[in-house]
Amino acid sequence: MLLENKNVVVYGGGGAVGGAVARGFAEAGAKVFLTGRNPDNVNTVAKEISAAGGAVEAAVVDAADEQSVSEHLDAVVADAGSIDVSFNAIGISPRGLQGIPFTELPVDNFLRPVTTYAEAHFVTAKAAARHMIPRGSGVIMMHTPEPARLPMPLVGGMSVGWAAMEALNRALSSEWAQYGVRSICLRTTAMVETPVIDVVFGLQADTLGIPKDQLTAAEAAMTHRKRLTTLTELTxxxxxxxSDHAAAITGTVANLTGGLIVD
Known part of the structure; x- marks a missing residue:
């Protein structure tokens, strides 16, 4: 198995993306330390992983709280001996942030995703690197959707926040790869399986005055393969x-958009 004997922490583990990736890590042999702010959601995913035979522990951790993150990682390392992968999959509710023209978007609502994403990803990466650098190995991972790169309307400050994450990904690699700590960002299209995209496309479609299905079909048609990224593909x-098979890959954004973005 690709991640056998690896210890992985997942932030936002109770969400659709974090939960799917956590299950995938566990199936690949990793021990997963699942975290999130909602204990019910985190525990539900943890029970599913355990029922499938995976190794998992769950904890309530706010990824934007440096003390909470640091204390949790210290406990993980004390228990498991190392932290090999840190995957941050936190999300923000799109209500009040997306589907609103810039001329009508309050400044605070524009800035919220910019500051939230940048802060949380810096906090979790910094805490993980402090454990990874002395061991000479580790992987910092994050996920962004295509507005991080493409100019798309009605996403508010989300696109700026996601672009900041990709810039942070490159900056982390420039400092830490020399010590064996890789930084990877996975960029996908919108994933219609996730509840948040159902809400987002609904908000945007309402503003545009078109059916949600029409908006979904239009985005899928923009890709080369005429379909959007799935959670399974991301996982x-x-x-x-x-995994160690990707040892030479760092400081990059892996393009999983199916041709919606062509590098």
Missing amino acids: SAAVFFA
């Missing part, structure tokens, strides 16, 4: 990039 990529 498979996450497992590979977290």
